[in-house]
Amino acid sequence: MTNWNKIKKQLILFLKTHSTNIGIKNVTLGLSGGLDSALVALLCKEAFGDQLKCTLMPSLFSSQSSIDDAKELCEKFKIRFEVIDISPLIKAYIKNMNDDKLRIGNYSARMRMSILYDISARDKSLVIGTSNKSEILLGYGTIFGDIACAINPIGNIYKSDEYDFAKYMGVTQNILNKAPSADLWEGQSDEKELGYTYEQIDEVLKLLVDKKKSKVELLNLNIDENLIDMLINKIQINAFKGKVPIIADINWS
Numbered sequence: 001m002t003n004w005n006k007i008k009k010q011l012i013l014f015l016k017t018h019s020t021n022i023g024i025k026n027v028t029l030g031l032s033g034g035l036d037s038a039l040v041a042l043l044c045k046e047a048f049g050d051q052l053k054c055t056l057m058p059s060l061f062s063s064q065s066s067i068d069d070a071k072e073l074c075e076k077f078k079i080r081f082e083v084i085d086i087s088p089l090i091k092a093y094i095k096n097m098n099d100d101k102l103r104i105g106n107y108s109a110r111m112r113m114s115i116l117y118d119i120s121a122r123d124k125s126l127v128i129g130t131s132n133k134s135e136i137l138l139g140y141g142t143i144f145g146d147i148a149c150a151i152n153p154i155g156n157i158y159k160s161d162e163y164d165f166a167k168y169m170g171v172t173q174n175i176l177n178k179a180p181s182a183d184l185w186e187g188q189s190d191e192k193e194l195g196y197t198y199e200q201i202d203e204v205l206k207l208l209v210d211k212k213k214s215k216v217e218l219l220n221l222n223i224d225e226n227l228i229d230m231l232i233n234k235i236q237i238n239a240f241k242g243k244v245p246i247i248a249d250i251n252w253s
Contacts, residue, residue: 002161004168008043011153015047018151019126026051026125030112030146031074031081033066035166035175036154037130038073042169043153044128045077054081055119057112059090061104069174076172086111109145117148126150134159134202137209138231139238140190147241158205159198196227204231 019027027044031037031054044052056070067083074081089111090104097103113127120127129149131141133156141147157165159180166176180190180198191197204223207213208231218228 002164004165007157007165008046008169011043012047015044015128015151015153019048022126022150024124024126026053026123027128028053028055028116028119028123028125029128029130030054030116031056031070031079032130033063033069033073033175034178034181035159035162035171036132036135038070038171038175039162039166039169040128040130040154041073041079042077042171045079050080051125052079053119053123053125054079055116056081056083057086057115058083059085059108060087061090061108065174065178069172069178073172073175077170084115086115106142106145109142113145113148128153129155131155132157132159132162134198134205136242137205138194138201138234139241140194140234141241143241158202160202195230200227201231204228208232208235 015027019025025048027048029037029040029044029052031041033056037054041052041054054070054074056067058067071081073079086108090108093107094104097107116127119125127149129147129152131147131149131152132154135141136147136155154162163176194201204218204227207218207221207223208228215228215232219225
């Protein structure tokens, strides 16, 4: 069984150490009403106290329950927060998107991160990341959007493992019970889009990534070949999202 108290202490030390090394005391993060940002908010609350301020950024596509759940978490743990409605930003450009849900979702994520970095400039704070290991490996995030950050405490925790950690940390029940969703449009569901549950996905990711198992070895374990191929493909085609921009080498001689 995972010792979540030990993990918590490591992550709080990580947050404190890197903020000190960077020289910034205040931190900010976008609180969506989902599991990832809720867990990070509670870690940051323990690490930074009132130096943490969360930002809730609803849009015309956000569910009211997401805002309500985020506020409930803040009220329970006395986390400072502000609400900034990004609907005007989305409406100003959405007419150019031809109702393309993916484009609208990516644009919304980038608008939220733009606001967070403006807030970080206003408050002289660090933007804390909220992407988990499953999302990072699958590229299930928006480059320069929700995967942008200064530091990330949960990037090595698989989504399916987060639930136990979140329960240990005291995340509110409404957040724990809801289906995983980036809430980028009405009714959006991570697992429906992926075609598998995070529990199924993470079981294979742990074998592929952590245990370095080959496709043949996974097939010998009677794992669905479609799932294996989907994960391998997503890891390969989205690897660039986790890298710094490639800069050309120049031979000056």
